[in-house]
Amino acid sequence: MSQPRILAVMDSVTDNGVCEELAAHYDVKCTLTLRPTLQQIKDFDPELILIDLDANTPGKARRITQAARAHYRRPFIILLKSGRAAPKNISYYDTLLSKPFVSKKLMATIDELLASRPNYVISLPPFTLDTRTQVLDCPKGKIRLNPKMAKLMETMLLHAEEPVSSLMLMKEVWKINRIHDIRTLHVHVHWLREIIEDNVSNPKFLKTVTKNKGYILDLPGKVTIGGEPLYAPARA
Numbered sequence: 001m002s003q004p005r006i007l008a009v010m011d012s013v014t015d016n017g018v019c020e021e022l023a024a025h026y027d028v029k030c031t032l033t034l035r036p037t038l039q040q041i042k043d044f045d046p047e048l049i050l051i052d053l054d055a056n057t058p059g060k061a062r063r064i065t066q067a068a069r070a071h072y073r074r075p076f077i078i079l080l081k082s083g084r085a086a087p088k089n090i091s092y093y094d095t096l097l098s099k100p101f102v103s104k105k106l107m108a109t110i111d112e113l114l115a116s117r118p119n120y121v122i123s124l125p126p127f128t129l130d131t132r133t134q135v136l137d138c139p140k141g142k143i144r145l146n147p148k149m150a151k152l153m154e155t156m157l158l159h160a161e162e163p164v165s166s167l168m169l170m171k172e173v174w175k176i177n178r179i180h181d182i183r184t185l186h187v188h189v190h191w192l193r194e195i196i197e198d199n200v201s202n203p204k205f206l207k208t209v210t211k212n213k214g215y216i217l218d219l220p221g222k223v224t225i226g227g228e229p230l231y232a233p234a235r236a
Helices: 018-023 034-043 058-070 103-115 147-158 166-174 182-196
Strands: 005-009 027-031 048-052 076-082 095-099 121-124 127-130 135-138 141-144 206-209 214-217
Touching: 005 018, 005 034, 018 027, 018 103, 027 034, 034 058, 048 058, 048 103, 058 076, 076 103, 095 103, 121 147, 127 147, 135 182, 147 166, 147 182, 147 214, 166 182, 166 214, 182 206
Parallel strands: 005 027, 005 048, 048 076, 076 095
Antiparallel strands: 121 127, 127 135, 135 141, 206 214
């Protein structure tokens, strides 16, 4: 079995042997500057990225996390930082470890994150959605959805055979507690139907509920959580 791939963005001063300790358990590459780091995200295809915020400027860390979020695998991100305050201007990361910490805690955190991959997979045949990578496996193949469409599909899967109101969808998908722009919802439903339906004008699965003023995923069966992660093809 191959070792998990870890990309550690450190420097020679703050490393303190972290890379060497990780290399005994994982396939590790360490980078110091931005350009090689961005290239390794593409070439090394890491499953997890470790970023020492004390060794990287906020702008550099933000660029790295943005590249990781856009990567087809959506690697996990652990931030290392002196102090417990949440980092500013970095929204995409999984956990923050405050220094100092023992290496066992770091490796336990890595193992827990990697082991959690299957928990992001939701299945109700003929659909399987990986909510982390936002890849939907459907009769038309594996398709990467945009974030709003992925959240819309997740909500409909978790409430299959139940009418879901437009207001609930606005709350779940757009985090808005009112019908702010119903056209936005209709457009995203249309886009999702283009992916999962054979006939958009006569949907078999994602149907409109007039009385409820919402939608229903007309799909019998039991939703299951867990399974092999789904990845869309890497961008050229």
